[in-house]
Amino acid sequence: MNLPRVVRYEDGKLLLLDQTQLPHHERFLCLRRAAEVARAIKLLQVRGAPWIGVAAAYGVAIEAQRLPDDKLISGLTRAAQMLIRARPTAVNLSWAVKRMMSVELRRTLVVEAKTIEQEERARSQAIALKGVKVVPQKAVILTICNTGALAAPGLGTALGVVLQAHQEGKRVEVYACETRPLLQGARLTAFELLRARVPFYLIVDSAAASVIERCDLVLVGADRIAANGDTANKVGTKMLAILAKEAKKPFYVVAPASTFDFQCRTGADIVIEERSGDEVRRFGRCQVAPEPAPVFNPAFDVTPARLITAFITDAGIVKPPFKRNIRRLLFG
């Protein structure tokens, strides 16, 4: 399958596909410092929890190449903090950065970053192969945000399952939520589905209630999953979960097992990133709301575990009771 090249390491530089320019332009950023990588993460030029982790890992790696010996430790420490702060909700980010900080330096860091990318790729593959089993031979699938190759190395998470099913010859059709405010569905998922020739319709997010009855299942990604199964993901995910419950449709969260965060007992422990009101007030160069209009703009929401049918992970499918079965999956 013709997957877009999202992240590429090249001799001390990180080449990043600028996702804010999609679907108009396939432009690559050439980054030489961790600060530039943190900025790219903050501006959503790279996005999707797994890719963010990979980009941050390379951010630590390229920073190590350029720092003078006497500032190596202090500079990397600062870079790590900066990278972790770029998006507070994604757990892979701090996981990848912490992992980078625990290895031998310089060359080892590049090797480690490449290893993280390869592992994510293998994880995507494992997720797709496990997830494809829940997709019937003929299926209408509802999804939100972008969770494909643009979001994770390999095929991706939720959209990876769709792509895998399509590759295996299943007759899948997708309703893709446009995903306001930043329209990852309209800009990125539509781009990937067209490229992969998967039949789909783009809808406004609130039209999910109009199409849920004709869908067979809902597939979403995750940015952080608490020990009890409460799941932080793109704002709108909780809406889909409630609609799915009302319509009695299965609702699957698709994510690598590294997305489980035992530091969070429940969803209440997950910090929800609030982003600038201008994302809602404006639209590209168009202003849509009056300038002084106050805005509440949470980037994520928390879907209560009770609304989730199962978690599809690289380590296996987790069904309720979640608290016990998540622990069992991770610790045997």
Added chain:
Amino acid sequence: MNLPRVVRYEDGKLLLLDQTQLPHHERFLCLRRAAEVARAIKLLQVRGAPWIGVAAAYGVAIEAQRLPDDKLISGLTRAAQMLIRARPTAVNLSWAVKRMMSVELRRTLVVEAKTIEQEERARSQAIALKGVKVVPQKAVILTICNTGALAAPGLGTALGVVLQAHQEGKRVEVYACETRPLLQGARLTAFELLRARVPFYLIVDSAAASVIERCDLVLVGADRIAANGDTANKVGTKMLAILAKEAKKPFYVVAPASTFDFQCRTGADIVIEERSGDEVRRFGRCQVAPEPAPVFNPAFDVTPARLITAFITDAGIVKPPFKRNIRRLLFG
């Protein structure tokens, strides 16, 4: 209260506040033919079921002024069909046009159009006074689309209840859904709430699931209500109703009694207008999705009666069982 002048009849011409230009410009269209009015309705330059009805009534009236005697009847018949077809879902539109077609001609038509406007204004007032009773002294209210003075003569319907409560000194705070694809919430409701100094936050539609727990009630308008209470309104309304049910919050539909349509037994009989996919693919001059992306763009959805707490109408508040109580409200 400083309400915007939405529709004004002036000697054979209809002056219409162009709502597609809000909040940037307060521009008036000067219309001289029914075809121009139908076009303005189709382009959403005038919107909100009651204002659409009023504008269409004036559309018939101005057409009567300009038609030569020998084409009066045939010309008006054609104008009426054109106006009714402009938006298939709004029942007030066909109701107002049919009413216009049943009166004496020319001067009478202008008088009749003015009467319809005055009656809508009185209806808004009655709705606001009935509806304000369901609003606690201190209330957080969730709403969608625009249902204020820009949508109906007077204070409006759902937003009219909010404005009335605010005028009476109740401490109301609003979460206003931006209302994709055409952003009536961001462009129009934010404009009205700023003007009326009602505290509010603008949110993306899918963030409704994030704020529903902190809301005390949901107020929405309606474009057509079937005999059993199933309600067609702006796409996203059904989503709010399902979220409200899940969070155990009251969900009120606010509309003039003329919105009930006994020609429709249930919601299944209501035709849902599908609008151009470009509304979703594009955004003003910005293209957001790839050009070939297929789109499903229903302008409305149907909220099942079982999700509705009550109907707030000018004739009174209707509680379940709806089938019996709607009939009783309308026919005594």
